[in-house]
Amino acid sequence: DTAVSQTPKYLVTQMGNDKSIKCEQNLGHDTMYWYKQDSKKFLKIMFSYNNKELIINETVPNRFSPKSPDKAHLNLHINSLELGDSAVYFCASSQAVELKVTGELFFGEGSRLTVL
Amino acid sequence: QKEVEQDPGPLSVPEGAIVSLNCTYSNSAFQYFMWYRQYSRKGPELLMYTYSSGNKEDGRFTAQVDKSSKYISLFIRDSQPSDSATYLCAMPRGYSSASKIIFGSGTRLSIRP
Structure with missing residues (x-):
């Protein structure tokens, strides 16, 4: 069973289009994240x-x-x-209490x- | 200046060598220090974490923290080809559910058989 699963794995699209990425975690965690990793x-x-509830909103274009929709799902449009x-x-998830101890994020x- | 700096590499060593990976940081409030390993086309996974200064050993891996110098290291003994990956240091800014994990840019490591 995949703990944190994201779909799709690959998207190729033209400038100006709109796209969505979905994420689901089955770990029972209460916190979910979106991270961006550039070419470097x-x-x-x-x-x-x-x-x-949104708790972190970095300087990201609107x-x-x-x-x-629920604590097991986090989508990005x-x-x-x-x-x-x-x-x-x-996409990543963590359990708040454990995060303080180990800093462990579970990534898709x-x-x-x-x-x- | 970035909060966490890491030499991107790539670093290529022969199998069996001792590997040293390093990060520096600027925020003296950081208290927890983590190392994540990321294989190609995969998400990062936590390898080790340590609190405050000193050493922590786990098998072939040793994490070392020097808070006075704001410098952390990960040593890999008897390196194996399966250790080939990108290693990212990370530190949480804050200790609540709203804490942000700040990552270094990662060092790409290749172990030659």
Whole structure:
């Protein structure tokens, strides 16, 4: 059973299009995240939800809109895609109490977005 | 200046060598330090975590923290081809559900058989 699963794994699309990435975790965690990893492997947090409530919102263009229908799901919708949005987007989850002790995030396998 | 700096490599060593991976950080409030390992086309996974200064050993891996120098290291003994991956140091900014894990840019390591 995959703990954190993301779909799709690959997206190739034209500039100006809109796309969505879905994420689900079956670990029972209360916090979920979206991270963006650029071509130089730099991993940067975008958003975090705790029990469906947005708690971290980094400086991200408002073309990016996360949605958490329940604590096991976190989706990311991107409007008007730009070339600079090309990256790997990782979903992750954690249990708040454990995060303080181990700092452990559980990552999905990533969704590789290519904007042409 | 980035909060966490890491040499991107790539670093290529022969099998069996001792590997040293390093990060520096600027925020003296960081207290927890983690190392994540990321295989190609996979998500990062926690390898080791440590609190405050000192060493922590887990099998062939040793994590070392020097808070006075704001410098952390990961040593891999008897390196194996299966250790080939990108290693990211990470530190949480804050200790609640709203804490942000700040990652280094990762060092790509290749172990030659």
